[in-house]
Amino acid sequence: MAETQGNEILVSFRGVQKSYDGENLIVKDLNLDIRKGEFLTLLGPSGSGKTTSLMMLAGFETPTAGEILLGGRAINKLPPHKRDIGMVFQNYALFPHMTVAENLAFPLSVRGMSKTDIAERVKRALSMVQLEALAGRYPAQMSGGQQQRVALARALVFEPQLVLMDEPLGALDKQLREHMQMEIKHLHERLGVTVVYVTHDQGEALTMSDRVAVFHQGEIQQIAAPRELYEHPCNAFVANFIGENNRINGRLVSRSGERCVVELPRGEKVEALAVKVGQPGELVSLSVRPERVRINGHSAGCDNRFSGRVAEFIYLGDHVRVRMEVGGQSNFFVKQPIAELDPAMAVGDVVPLGWQVEHVRALDPLTAE
Helix, strand or coil: CCCCHHHCEEEEEEEEEEECCCCCEEEEEEEEEEECCCEEEEECCCCCCHHHHHHHHHCCCCCCEEEEEECCEECCCCCHHHCCEEEECCCCCCCCCCCHHHHHHHHHHHCCCCHHHHHHHHHHHHHHCCCHHHCCCCHHHCCHHHHHHHHHHHHHCCCCCEEEEECCCCCCCHHHHHHHHHHHHHHHHHHCCEEEEEECCHHHHHHHCCEEEEEECCEEEEEECHHHHHHCCCCHHHHHHCCCCEEEEEEEEEEECCEEEEECCCCCEEEEEECCCCCCCCEEEEEECHHHCEEHHHHCCCCEEEEEEEEEEEECCCEEEEEEEECCEEEEEEEEEHHHCCCCCCCCCEEEEEECHHHEEEECCCCCC
16 A cells, blocks of 8 residues: 555544443454555454444444544544445345345435436446446345445445445355455455455455454454564464464563573573563463474574474465474474475474574463463
8 A cells, every 4th residue: 555645544443442231341442543545454353342343433333432533523423324434244235125226326315316416326336346237136136246246336336435344255155255355455446445344354354455453352452564464463362363373382581682582391492583572481472474484404594493293284285284293282383385395204204393583473472262
């Protein structure tokens, strides 16, 4: 995303809280600025507060505390239909008794537009999602993917400044879902509309977004561009929730500047980046991505070298996941491209492996959820 467009703030959450029972906060203290024109995804496990935050922005839920600003003005008291926000839900929410064209015309006629303007806009919206041929059909006569396209067109037809999407692809099969991810992403690039997207699918969040806000227990843990989140998670929850991650528990021995030394349960020492650590002697968890681990001869130049026992090969077409026993842990995974896999390596072999300092992060000890 270009920096130039990225500085104007469209939506601001300021100290927003939400509780349904007056005791438990579903959203704890949300401060979030959404930039004009960006594709921002709210990502997290169920119950983390992401959907509640979206619903407060839409106007279907009221904040218990704090305020939400849209274009600089508070909208806490503004009803949903006055917010100039398009919505797309997982269940499409199309009117079954209306044709596709009538479904798209509805938000426009409610806004008092003339018939000719409506016809023109409906036509434009239909061509945007490549459904011109189906204008006269009813939702029941269409596939799930087509219905989702209509729902998308309906959210965009009145040219809102903001479009909210709540798990819109949840009901589609894998292939169609991946296709629609790209469609929505390209539509966003073409139209420049601001999109706030909710999902619990981290692959989807990484693929589609300019920025991702990771929610956990009602709070944003980290908000960053997808690559930043994956390569530089700020705590153990984010490291574990996004992508595959090897976690090794240990104790902090020493720290100097950005680096630290961590001792594993069996006495091995690891040099790591000190990202979120306490005092020497305290527990930490190390995070290493499976694709950053080198095996056999490839590990010769690594800063941190160990040996591990091969426990299992899991074949995935373009790569193989090798499950290994390393440092007293039996679930340590190494991701090997097929081209780099040593065909002689077998289950039971003890092999050298290693990784560079910049690829291992020392983080807070992850408490059992």
